[in-house]
Amino acid sequence: MDLDKYTRMPPHDCLRCGHRLDAVSTIEDKFSAPSPGDVTVCINCGLPMIFDDKFKLRRPTQAELDELEFNADYHDTVRAIADLRRQD
Numbered sequence: 211m212d213l214d215k216y217t218r219m220p221p222h223d224c225l226r227c228g229h230r231l232d233a234v235s236t237i238e239d240k241f242s243a244p245s246p247g248d249v250t251v252c253i254n255c256g257l258p259m260i261f262d263d264k265f266k267l268r269r270p271t272q273a274e275l276d277e278l279e280f281n282a283d284y285h286d287t288v289r290a291i292a293d294l295r296r297q298d
């Protein structure tokens with residue numbers, strides 16, 4: 211994950227820890243703007259959240275959480291965030 215490559219987004223507070231989120235980054239080596247239904251992970255506490263069709267964040271449903279368990283990109287992202295936090 212390269213935090214120099216990010217897309218600005220309207221500020222939102224994490225739904226669990228309240229951390230102000232105003233940018234997203236991908237684990238891929240490219241700029242990418244999120245789309246409705248995309249998953250983002252709070253860089254402070256690791257909470258997965260979903261962009262709704264108005265670009266607001268909501269908590270995932272249980273079915274979405276179950277799906278994330280099998281999503282390798284999600285697990286790579288959570289691992290990358292944990293690595294970043296260890297470097298702080």
Ligand SMILES: [Zn+2]
Pocket residue numbers: 224225226227228229252253254255256257
């Ligand atoms: Zn958080």
